Amino acid sequence: MLALTLPAMINPEPHELRSLDVCRGWLQLAEYHQAIAELDSLPPHLWIHPEVMELRAVIQHKLRNWRECLEMASALIQVRPQRAQAWVLRSFALFELGHTRQALDLLLPAARLFREDWVIRYNLACYLSQLSQTEEAWYWLESAYNLCDPVDISLVATSASMPIHCSPVHFSGAAAR
Numbered sequence: 001m002l003a004l005t006l007p008a009m010i011n012p013e014p015h016e017l018r019s020l021d022v023c024r025g026w027l028q029l030a031e032y033h034q035a036i037a038e039l040d041s042l043p044p045h046l047w048i049h050p051e052v053m054e055l056r057a058v059i060q061h062k063l064r065n066w067r068e069c070l071e072m073a074s075a076l077i078q079v080r081p082q083r084a085q086a087w088v089l090r091s092f093a094l095f096e097l098g099h100t101r102q103a104l105d106l107l108l109p110a111a112r113l114f115r116e117d118w119v120i121r122y123n124l125a126c127y128l129s130q131l132s133q134t135e136e137a138w139y140w141l142e143s144a145y146n147l148c149d150p151v152d153i154s155l156v157a158t159s160a161s162m163p164i165h166c167s168p169v170h171f172s173g174a175a176a177r
Contacts, residue, residue: 012042012046012049016042016043016046019038019039019041019042020051020052020055022038023035023038023039023055024055026038027055027058027059027062030062032059032062032063035055035059036056036059039052039055039056039059048075048079050076050079050080050083053072053075053076053079053080053086054076054083054085054086056068056072057069057072057073057076057085057086057089058085058089060072060093061089061092061093064096066093066096066097067093067097069089069090069092069093070090070093070094070097072089073086073087073089073090073093074090077090081113082113084110084113084114084117084119084120087106087107087110087113087114087120088107088110088119088120088123090106090107091103091104091106091107091123091127092123094106095127095130100127100130100131101131103127104124104127104128104131107120107123107124107127108124111124111140116147117147118143118144118145118147118148119144121140121141121143121144121147122140122141122144124137124140125137125138125139125140125141125144128140
């Protein structure tokens with residue numbers, strides 16, 4: 001894992017902020033290698049900027065480069081633990097690498113930090129379901145449903161756009177609950 005500390009002030013210049021917007025555009029177009037090239041064009045002192053790190057983690061997630069996603073998300077959590085997506089990306093990468101228990105264990109503290117984040121709760125339910133801990137999975141699934149429109153969960157769970165990796169089908173055995 002990377003051990004990083006952020007300098008007191010990293011304020012990107014306006015043209016550098018434009019590069020971040022361009023990178024986001026490439027991401028929306030699913031042009032991930034172009035997005036990486038845009039980030040690589042930034043001065044090296046900005047590579048540890050939280051927005052740059054988060055964009056890199058998202059790109060690696062989209063490319064299914066799980067080790068790189070894990071490394072970048074873990075580094076981001078070290079420097080900016082208040083970024084919920086980093087916690088989700090880290091655990092998702094761990095799950096994809098076959099470390100479901102570790103994914104669960106490292107995401108649990110995020111549920112306390114981000115009490116209104118339904119994605120974290122939904123992913124906890126998914127990990128618990130994968131580990132055959134059905135009662136606990138139901139607790140977290142209900143918690144996720146209480147925080148958002150259940151249609152949102154269904155739509156996101158069946159798409160590849162979010163780092164969520166189980167669908168309501170995994171809970172079909174108790175669907176009449």
